[in-house]
Amino acid sequence: MVNEKSFGSVVFRKEGKQIFYLLLFRKAHDHYSELWDFPRGLIKENEDPEETASREVMEETGLGGLKFISGFKEKVNWFYKKNGVLVNKEATYFLAQSKNKDVKLSNEHDDFRWCSFEVALELITYNNTKKVLEKVDEFLKNSLISYY
Numbered sequence: 001m002v003n004e005k006s007f008g009s010v011v012f013r014k015e016g017k018q019i020f021y022l023l024l025f026r027k028a029h030d031h032y033s034e035l036w037d038f039p040r041g042l043i044k045e046n047e048d049p050e051e052t053a054s055r056e057v058m059e060e061t062g063l064g065g066l067k068f069i070s071g072f073k074e075k076v077n078w079f080y081k082k083n084g085v086l087v088n089k090e091a092t093y094f095l096a097q098s099k100n101k102d103v104k105l106s107n108e109h110d111d112f113r114w115c116s117f118e119v120a121l122e123l124i125t126y127n128n129t130k131k132v133l134e135k136v137d138e139f140l141k142n143s144l145i146s147y148y
Helices: 049-061 117-123 127-142
Strands: 002-015 018-026 035-037 040-042 067-082 085-097 111-115
Touching: 002 049, 002 127, 018 049, 018 117, 018 127, 040 049, 049 067, 049 085, 067 127, 085 127, 111 117, 117 127
Parallel strands: 002 085
Antiparallel strands: 002 018, 002 040, 018 035, 018 111, 067 085
16 A cells, blocks of 8 residues: 655635635546545655645646645545555645635646635535535634634
């Protein structure tokens, strides 16, 4: 079995009193199934986890200048097979605010959406990722900083 660690961000932006979450869509290919998810990717040598998350968001969406919100970090684990080998995947998500809504997708994804919480919850493919979004939404509602 192989262990993989990736880091990403639940990216949100505020428009008036409304919060929108960024979701990325990838069509099924190779050993990947079709899914809606948050930006994330594998850590590189000499990077810290937050640097990885920031780099991956930039590479996959073109969004830079993110403001990472301290106090939120959520891990999820799952297994999948890659070239016949079982992979134990751990993804850690940070929370980041974007002032920019102009996404420029990389070739890794086929579409994106800025969604309300309710729409994002419907679109997200996997339950463990839905739970991350629920925890983010609750965190923002309970935050001392007024995001809502």
